[in-house]
Amino acid sequence: MLRIISTASFTASALVVLLLPTAHADIVNLPPHEKTFESAMGSFTVGTHDEAINRIPPLNGVPTSHEALVSTVAYGRLDGQAEGVLRTGYSVGCAARVDAVIPGVDPTTEFGLEGPQQNYATEQVQRSATEQAQSSTVEQSSTGESAQSQTEGTVRSQEFESGQIQEYNGVIPSIAVDPGLFLELELQPGDITNVDIGTGKALIPGRTVQIITRDFHIKVDNCAGPVTIRQYTYLEARTPEVDDSGAVFGEPTRL
Template identity: 80%
Template sequence: MSGVMLRIIRRMSYVASALTLLSQPTTAHADTVNLPPHEKTFESEMGSFTVGTHDEVIYRIAPLNGAPTSREAFVSTVAYGRLDGQAEGVLRTGYSVGCAARIDVVLPGIDPTTEFGLEGPQQNSATEQVQRQATEQAQSDTVEQSSSGESVQSHTQESGQLQESESRQFQEFNGIIPSIAVDPGLFLELELQPGDITNVDIGDGKALIPGKTVRIVTRDFHIKVDNCAGPATIRQYTYVQTRTPEVDDSGAVFGDPTTL
């Protein structure tokens, strides 16, 4: 039974470890994170171009499903780009979303197993000793008996009965003993995969106008992350992509990483 208890403790420890992993603290209430602006200007053969963001706000909220493996937030920002040159281009913005580990399968359940066995019969030293003494006594009586054939037969039968009786008496204490072991088999199977980094585009991009500042204004864009074990992190990106018949060029700025 000690082996069964060890199996139970081992499986329960696996469950406890898995539950600890899943029970990462989630946001109990909404909170707001204000992030600083970012801007870069790039010199190019077609002229300079500028890309930047400002007024980025992340409004973290508790997930609707209440699961510790889900995250939700509303994001607001202003992304802009300016093209100073004779070229065409596009402004794109969005968020990169990263998760420490992805949960593909969660299978809690019970897988009980029952083990049956038989112990014995066992021959112990006491039984062997009685059998050996009875045999020696029978041989001694045969040697010391008189010439009468009836006396030899009588001693031999009595010794044999004694041997059988003593052997049966000890065998009763060493017979077949059934055994049973029950393992409740509690388990929690987790299939964890390395975390992914996914880009979430906001809109399809906006065409740039040479000499003008073009903006993409975002208010309360919904971001959610599911099946994530551990922290989830988001980071804004904004790109300016330009093109002329001779060259393609691009530049980008990135916001500060923020944990959901």
């Protein structure tokens, strides 16, 4: 008699990432930032204002994806005879990166033996046979031959009946089959990536130069946990004698 036990298992690393809520659309307005640097070539100023982050739900509806529309005005001014460029963008930090999602099947099979076992029916048969033997001994005839014959017959009957029960409840092979269904999420430490918006706006000495951004789309996929973004603006100036630079950074904001 074979018994087949079927079970299914579902394992996942950091399954909690699937339970994270999806962000709702909202707009965050951030304060302006400005710095003025003194240099051998003359002073220069770099700054930002009117920064807004519109956090929107991801189109795929997956908690490991994040989206936002960002707007800002970055500016720079050179107050000296120099040349240079203005560049701006966002640093994007992910708490933990989901490297792979691997669904699959890893079946396992276990073989074993169970028994022998003596159940309640076996004990009941043996108890009944013993009582019959004792009763036959008490009611033996004057010669004693009839009692001896009945006792031997009862013992044989006990062995026969008990043997039937033991054969039915003897060693039983068993097979346990586990389909081993799994979903594996491999998490790696999160990255910080720069997303350039303006990569090199030429500066004009004595003039304020701007990079204006409206609803620039930032999208982050395969990120478990929060995503934080921070605006940056660099001014890089140079003369034949000196290279100089300065920067301002916005407020870190979670998507």
